[in-house]
Amino acid sequence: MTSLLLFGAAEGGLFDFDATLPLMAVQVVLLTFILNALFFKPVGRVVEERENYVTSSRAEAKKKLAEVEQLESDLKNQLKEARQAAQKVINDAEEDSEKLYREALALATSEANASREEARKEIDSQRDSALTQLKSDADKLGELIVERLLAAK
Amino acid sequence: MGSLPFFLPFAELEVGQHLYWQIGNLRIHGQVFMTSWLLIGALLTLVVVGTKKMERDPQGVQNLLEFLWDYIRDLARTQIGEKVYRDWMPFIGTLFLFIFVSNWGGALVPWRLIELPSGELGAPTADINTTVALALLVSLSYFYAGLSNKGLRYFEYYVHPTPIMLPFKIVEDFTKPLSLSFRLFGNILADELVVAVLVFLVPLILPVPVMFLGLFTSAIQALIFATLAAYYIGEAVEEHH
Numbered sequence: 001m002t003s004l005l006l007f008g009a010a011e012g013g014l015f016d017f018d019a020t021l022p023l024m025a026v027q028v029v030l031l032t033f034i035l036n037a038l039f040f041k042p043v044g045r046v047v048e049e050r051e052n053y054v055t056s057s058r059a060e061a062k063k064k065l066a067e068v069e070q071l072e073s074d075l076k077n078q079l080k081e082a083r084q085a086a087q088k089v090i091n092d093a094e095e096d097s098e099k100l101y102r103e104a105l106a107l108a109t110s111e112a113n114a115s116r117e118e119a120r121k122e123i124d125s126q127r128d129s130a131l132t133q134l135k136s137d138a139d140k141l142g143e144l145i146v147e148r149l150l151a152a153k
Numbered sequence: 154m155g156s157l158p159f160f161l162p163f164a165e166l167e168v169g170q171h172l173y174w175q176i177g178n179l180r181i182h183g184q185v186f187m188t189s190w191l192l193i194g195a196l197l198t199l200v201v202v203g204t205k206k207m208e209r210d211p212q213g214v215q216n217l218l219e220f221l222w223d224y225i226r227d228l229a230r231t232q233i234g235e236k237v238y239r240d241w242m243p244f245i246g247t248l249f250l251f252i253f254v255s256n257w258g259g260a261l262v263p264w265r266l267i268e269l270p271s272g273e274l275g276a277p278t279a280d281i282n283t284t285v286a287l288a289l290l291v292s293l294s295y296f297y298a299g300l301s302n303k304g305l306r307y308f309e310y311y312v313h314p315t316p317i318m319l320p321f322k323i324v325e326d327f328t329k330p331l332s333l334s335f336r337l338f339g340n341i342l343a344d345e346l347v348v349a350v351l352v353f354l355v356p357l358i359l360p361v362p363v364m365f366l367g368l369f370t371s372a373i374q375a376l377i378f379a380t381l382a383a384y385y386i387g388e389a390v391e392e393h394h
Contacts, residue, residue, distance in 0.1 A: 021283075
């Protein structure tokens with residue numbers, strides 16, 4: 001009974017082959033061409049254009065990134081050089097000022113020493129003269145005392 | 154059908170009945186063409202709407218179409234290979250889309266509301282004629298692909314590792330379309346029957362999960378058919394070293 005139903009001896013049935021088969025095949029082939037023209041080609045064009053756009057944009061961005069990195073390293077080098085130059089200027093200036101300071105210090109010290117020596121000499125001479133003066137005064141006073149004493153007698 | 158006691162409860166399913174159209178002395182299954190035209194019309198409408206105004210930043214339907222295009226390209230490229238997949242992508246894609254809209258259309262559209270004098274509307278892929286037509290197209294395609302790519306060297310494939318393979322490879326040429334067509338036909342018809350029987354027996358709730366399973370099966374079957382078609386074409390154009 002099942003086979004009678006499935007193969008439908010005279011009319012119909014599940015396995016009823018007829019002109020539907022070739023017509024459906026033709027229809028699917030036609031659909032393939034229609035879809036190729038309406039769907040696959042245009043969508044493919046858009047997608048591939050976008051893929052190309054993305055690829056070229058990425059390449060461009062990479063190039064720009066490389067340029068930026070190059071510039072950055074150049075600037076870093078320049079900065080380093082400038083720092084070194086500045087450091088050198090600072091060192092030179094420090095050395096110069098140190099030298100000037102030492103020279104000025106030495107000059108001032110020697111000047112101070114000289115004037116102190118001079119002052120000492122002057123003091124010495126004045127003391128000497130004062131001492132001699134004092135000695136002569138004392139002598140005179142002694143003579144005077146002696147005269148008075150003798151006169152009083 | 155009334156004379157078949159076992160099938161009595163299923164009489165309303167009208168299995169194996171067709172609406173015949175007579176064209177000259179050819180007879181065709183009208184219900185298959187009616188549904189296939191409607192579904193192809195829907196598919197083409199979607200495609201035309203989606204490709205009308207395509208932009209680099211896709212919007213609306215263009216997204217869906219590009220997703221489908223990408224999916225089909227990946228399928229064709231992995232199975233057929235980088236070299237010739239472009240030639241066969243429209244065919245593989247058409248198979249996939251046609252089978253997919255047929256299966257889903259058969260499962261989702263309430264065709265039963267439309268009364269026909271004989272037979273009933275349903276998935277075009279539930280008719281053996283449709284699936285055999287598709288499978289034979291696949292057979293022709295892989296022969297054509299092999300012959301056009303490699304000329305007569307295509308037949309090296311039949312004795313490829315050893316000549317012992319010759320009979321098996323020849324048998325394969327017959328089993329490939331047979332298995333392709335019967336797998337699709339059987340799955341879709343079985344799904345329609347299961348849903349119909351369940352609806353007949355328990356009209357509420359119970360058929361719903363089976364319907365979802367049917368949608369899943371339908372999508373998987375479209376994918377399997379397209380993947381196998383692409384694989385056969387890829388096998389035919391593959392270079393042996």
